Amino acid sequence: MSRILDHARRELDEFGPVKFNIMRVIEESGVSKSSVYHHFGGRDGVISAVEVQRLIDERMANNALLAQILASVNSGEECLDVIEAGLRAASNATGRKNRSHRIAIVAAAQHIPVLTESLAQESRIADIALTEMLNGARDRGLINPTESVEDIARYMATMFIGRSALDTFESEEFDAAWIRMSMGVLRGFLQPSPSKKSEN
Incomplete structure (x- = not known):
């Protein structure tokens, strides 16, 4: 196809x-x-298929960029700084629009088996890529996870769904609180190593 x-x-x-x-x-x-x-199933299904493929391409590109950035950091705190910067970058109207669009694509794809399988396969591949990044950070001594790396990767991949529900308020205050609490949860799971500055 x-x-x-x-x-x-x-x-x-x-x-x-x-x-x-x-x-x-x-x-x-x-x-x-x-x-x-x-x-x-018809015209709308083909359009949805194109959007699903774009979604997959975008997520793979984002994962590749994240892997490149994480490879350059020297502490667990820097790892979390990178993640937090990504969350803050998506706090604007464009970020809300992109999350809403993704939810709509996923919902539309549920009625088309070939697209459901494509999304499931994409999720598996993306989870593996994120798991490999976290394993690399653990092997470098940057993080000391308290849960399985695979479970943490899956949790991180689903964070956007909760944030999408919050988007309906269009509140900078609510979004800032969500980022702060999300980072607190990730900090607890990842147990980052301190930065060189904090050691001195």
Whole structure:
């Protein structure tokens, strides 16, 4: 189905969701209409499939960037600083919009088996990547986890869902409190090593 998704992505980029023409996509891709409808259920399913793939690509890119940054830190406190900076960077309207969009994509995908499996596979891959990052930090003596690294990785991956519920208030005060408490929870689980400055 990669062929239909490649053409659908170009169609979506050029015309947007309102003017998205599924028949044009089918014709240009050379994939049969029956096959497209069998896998995706129709026009909306194809659009959702493109959005799911974008979501997967974005998360993989973010994980790669996080791995690169964490590889350069020298203490557990710096690890937590990186995580906190990422949470604060997503505190604005764009961050709220992105979380809302992701929730909508996940909800839409639940009715299309092939997309449900894609999201499940993406979650497994992302959890493995985050687990490897945390294992690397533990092996370097930056953190001393009190729970299994795999469980912590899965917990971290689901944090955005709770934050999405808080987004409905559009409150900077509530969001700041959520970040503060979330970091407190992660600090308890990860047990970061002190920074060089705090040791001196």
